[in-house]
Amino acid sequence: ISNHKFNEKERTEQIIERMQKEDLDVALVSDAGTPCISDPGYEIVKAARENGIVVTAVPGCSAVITALSVSGMDTSSFVFKGFFPRENKKKDALVQRMIQGDEHLYVFYESPKRIVELTEYFASKIPWANVCLCSDLTKLHEKILAGNILDIYHRIKDDPESELGEYTVIVDVSGKPKEEEEESFSLEALLVDTMIKNRCTLKEAIGILTKNREDVSKNDLYKASLNLKNLL
Numbered sequence: 001i002s003n004h005k006f007n008e009k010e011r012t013e014q015i016i017e018r019m020q021k022e023d024l025d026v027a028l029v030s031d032a033g034t035p036c037i038s039d040p041g042y043e044i045v046k047a048a049r050e051n052g053i054v055v056t057a058v059p060g061c062s063a064v065i066t067a068l069s070v071s072g073m074d075t076s077s078f079v080f081k082g083f084f085p086r087e088n089k090k091k092d093a094l095v096q097r098m099i100q101g102d103e104h105l106y107v108f109y110e111s112p113k114r115i116v117e118l119t120e121y122f123a124s125k126i127p128w129a130n131v132c133l134c135s136d137l138t139k140l141h142e143k144i145l146a147g148n149i150l151d152i153y154h155r156i157k158d159d160p161e162s163e164l165g166e167y168t169v170i171v172d173v174s175g176k177p178k179e180e181e182e183e184s185f186s187l188e189a190l191l192v193d194t195m196i197k198n199r200c201t202l203k204e205a206i207g208i209l210t211k212n213r214e215d216v217s218k219n220d221l222y223k224a225s226l227n228l229k230n231l232l
Contacts, residue, residue, distance in 0.1 A: 046072035067134040067168040104174035124226035135165035187224035
């Protein structure tokens with residue numbers, strides 16, 4: 001079945017429908033190179049993920065290219081930065097460049113021992129970002145986790161298996177909400193005020209506000225709590 005830039009939307013709908021109705025396995029193949037890397041395919045991968053269809057990679061030339069090909073993200077351009085920095089000053093400087101730069105997609109390598117720390121850091125600094133964490137690609141225990149950074153952090157922070165296998169981390173920083181910084185700081189102030197008035201912990205303050213305030217979400221409060229921890 002042909003799939004190119006002129007028929008990709010139509011083909012995506014047809015293929016996803018057939019996979020759901022006929023229980024098919026589908027292979028996405030490129031004439032040369034790896035599908036989805038400056039090549040049609042990401043629309044199908046994205047739609048498959050959105051419909052709960054498992055996407056896996058055939059061994060590729062590198063973890064970066066293999067991970068990008070199954071991420072379901074727009075890979076028309078990307079920046080590979082190697083391992084994420086360890087020093088706080090360098091981390092903050094890099095994230096600022098990511099937010100303010102012309103590119104939207106960044107790829108990093110990360111150790112399994114630091115993956116939870118990295119996702120927590122991203123959750124506090126760029127909570128609107130979408131990520132794709134790939135580990136042990138093409139192997140028996142392959143893991144691919146894709147979604148909003150806050151959701152992904154909650155999924156892996158208490159999972160002992162998250163510290164297995166080297167990671168390729170893809171971060172999409174596009175779509176920053178307007179007045180994001182102003183909102184996060186107002187929520188931080190609200191958390192501190194609640195802690196002082198109720199003589200409670202940060203975790204308890206989140207619970208109190210979630211219960212009593214309909215105008216703020218638990219995810220936003222959790223994001224603000226991570227910012228508070230970084231400021232202390």
